[in-house]
Amino acid sequence: MNYMEIDTPALIVDYDIMMNNIKTVQDYANSKNVNLRPHTKTHKSPHIAKLQEEAGAKGIAVAKLGEAEVMAENGLKDIFIANEVVSPNKLERIKKLIESIDISFGLDSIEAANIIEDVFKDSNNKAVVLIEIEVGENRSGIIEEDDYRDLLSHLKNNCPHIRLKGIFSHDGNSYNAESLEECKRIHLTSQERTLKFAKIAEEMDMPLETVSVGSTPSMLNDFPILDGITEIRPGTYIFMDASMKNACKNCDTAATILASVISRPTDERVILDVGAKGITMQTRTKGITAVEGMGQIKQFPGVNIFDVYDEHAIIYDKNMRDSVKVADKVEIIPVHICPVVNLHEKAYFVSKGEVIKEVPILARGKLS
Structure with a gap:
């Protein structure tokens, strides 16, 4: 599919x-x-x-x-x-x-x-x-x-x-x-x-x-x-991530989090169905890996996640708000991919837009 x-x-x-x-x-x-x-x-x-x-x-x-x-x-x-x-x-x-x-x-x-x-x-x-x-x-x-x-x-x-x-x-x-x-x-x-x-x-x-x-x-x-x-x-x-894109020129971002628009409550605010429990609250603010916000929206270059709750990502961008509808899907490029992967049970391998394999994250949560 x-x-x-x-x-x-x-x-x-x-x-x-x-x-x-x-x-x-x-x-x-x-x-x-x-x-x-x-x-x-x-x-x-x-x-x-x-x-x-x-x-x-x-x-x-x-x-x-x-x-x-x-x-x-x-x-x-x-x-x-x-x-x-x-x-x-x-x-x-x-x-x-x-x-x-x-x-x-x-x-x-x-x-x-x-x-x-x-x-x-x-x-x-x-x-x-x-x-x-x-x-x-x-x-x-x-x-x-x-x-x-x-x-x-x-x-x-x-x-x-x-x-x-x-x-x-x-x-x-x-x-x-x-x-x-x-x-x-x-x-x-x-x-x-x-x-x-x-x-x-x-x-x-x-x-x-x-x-x-x-x-x-x-x-x-x-x-x-x-x-x-x-x-x-x-x-x-x-996988790379949003922070690594500035630091490293020879690899591209392979991993994103697919999320759905669940609300557009104002003329500039967009809410996605993933928050700290799916993308973390991590930021990077120093040096070559500094990046704005808590994740970048792949389909809208320059648009970043402003804040997250446990299950909500908050975005303020009028152009994105006017361009998406409730239930539309977008991809988030995480700030730091390593802790993000640990939050997910499986990854979907995609090639040319088609899902080719589901891969379990078998070592997720193995902290001891």
Whole structure:
């Protein structure tokens, strides 16, 4: 059927654009001689993850253990949890996964290492970890070189049940860069810092198999990848969103939310049947990813969602109000696609206006 016949609100994925986005970033990784490990928190779909692997990706990244379990249950065999895992209960779940797939996860402290060592001391398999390096986002990750050296020494001398596979970083501060030139500087500076920590490990006779970096703004403008980086982990590129359109020139927006006009109460106000529970309340107001409002209306360039309630989107635009009727449908380009996908049970793949497949979002809601 034509996708405009789908009941609303609904997550729509333009299949052809998505596949082109997959190819574009895989070609970029290939041209830089690094592995691509896409972060699947954006789409939360084993089906899409397999499309990425079929195109050449070396495994996947996830944000949470629950996502990893869903991916593993559906045939994904090489998974990195790009996050610290410290709960003994979660580590017990990893012990089960490690019996059948290649799974690794992050840590950034001796405290975490001690918890991991204690859980894995009775296991036939070692815990496989990557140390996170803070590179400017002001989130998690090792900051001081002395703390990093202490952690390396502790792993080497006190943690026989942990295997250090590598290090990873995330230059999420690239989203707030004021220009593409600043984005490039953040991209290169974060790599340099990550490689500095890789060098320290080598000097301590702990060479690393994996040196992993990445964020979508850094990976879609053909910026250089420095020698020594082995892997990149962009995620948003698969779908893109309103904020990414300004930051990245080489991919197009594949995902939208189809919504219906349910009211035109004034001569300039339009109400749609989706709100915070379908598109979130997120905004982006800084740097190259800054965008007006809480979502853009695809059919009306320049028109943005002014406000949202739980189940309503509020738009003020006289031209749109005069151009649509109650029950008409429009597409919303979300500000930030990752949390939006997590709100939907399935995606409709569309090609040339026709629905070609319904894909369940099997890892939605897997927050633990």
